[in-house]
Amino acid sequence: MTMPAAVLFGSIGTLAETSEMQREAFNRAFALAGLGWRWNRSLYQALLKTTGGINRIEAFALSRGQRVDARAIHVAKTQIYHQLLKEQRLGLRDGVAETLAWARENGIQLGLVSTTSLGNIEGLLEALAPHCRRELFDYLGHGGLVERPKPDPEAYRHALAWLDLSPSEVIAIEDTAASLSASVGAGIATVAFPGENVYCDDFSLATSVTPVLSPDVILEAACADEKQTAYG
Missing domain, CATH: 1.10.150.240 (Putative phosphatase; domain 2)
Known part of the structure; x- marks a missing residue:
């Protein structure tokens, strides 16, 4: 893979x-x-x-x-x-800690491509410390960096430009159908990781859908995208 x-x-x-x-x-x-x-x-x-x-x-x-x-x-x-x-006590979602650690151990860059405020992101990371820190992310996107919020793909295009990567080189993870439209609109294979209030959303555009994140899920999405690219 x-x-x-x-x-x-x-x-x-x-x-x-x-x-x-x-x-x-x-x-x-x-x-x-x-x-x-x-x-x-x-x-x-x-x-x-x-x-x-x-x-x-x-x-x-x-x-x-x-x-x-x-x-x-x-x-x-x-x-x-x-x-x-x-x-309130807050923890990482199932499999996120393992996926973050795996990415870091394997030299895979990490990004957070959000269009919420920087204050909201900082507040969350503070609540999740030390399990998820700002320093883990090579790219930290927020609403102040783009003119058009999701579902417009601008946020993902900004991230790709910053990281100097093409859509085929990355995998996105999204938790709502609206946000999924943004990553797919930027040409990025996306794993749908539905949040607790959006299980009824239409995630048919996703490369895969999972209730638990893992390195295997990421690798399978990358493999599926590679095959789709190869065979058109």
């Missing part, structure tokens, strides 16, 4: 399961704003098809015929989320 030159984790959700923590932060921010909104789990799962927290708030408000300051609400949500990261 061919070793990829880099493995690109597509979001903070591919490293740690934060979806329910994020939902709680949204609901607390809504309460502070006096909106009377509460996103239950099934509603949140549907809303996750809209990428970006501000966009999600705006879309929900529009569906209710309301006008809100989505940016201010999202600022409050982010502050609450960072506090929850400090208060």
Whole structure:
């Protein structure tokens, strides 16, 4: 099997399961704003098809015929989320630690290709220390580096340019169908590693789908991509 030159984790959700923590932060921010909104789990799962927290708030408000300051609400949500990261115990998702260690031992570059804020990324890595540190990543992408968030492929193209690699040399890992569209749109073979609130998403564009990450899963995706390239 061919070793990829880099493995690109597509979001903070591919490293740690934060979806329910994020939902709680949204609901607390809504309460502070006096909106009377509460996103239950099934509603949140549907809303996750809209990428970006501000966009999600705006879309929900529009569906209710309301006008809100989505940016201010999202600022409050982010502050609450960072506090929850400090208060609650957080660990890496199944197989992530082993995959990170394997990549490092084999000279495979690591990237985090997110379009969330740098503050959110730093907050997560601080919560995951010492098991997952900033120094592990050769490339750390965030929303401030691109004009168009996922599902636009710009974030992945930026990462490829930074690492000086072609799409065929890397494997991406994504946790939602919307984000998967970004990596596939950049021509990158992608392993779908669904988060707990997106199991019903359509991951048919993925090279493979797995509930547990591992070096074998990465290598199998690289091999499948190599065969597809060879046989057109």
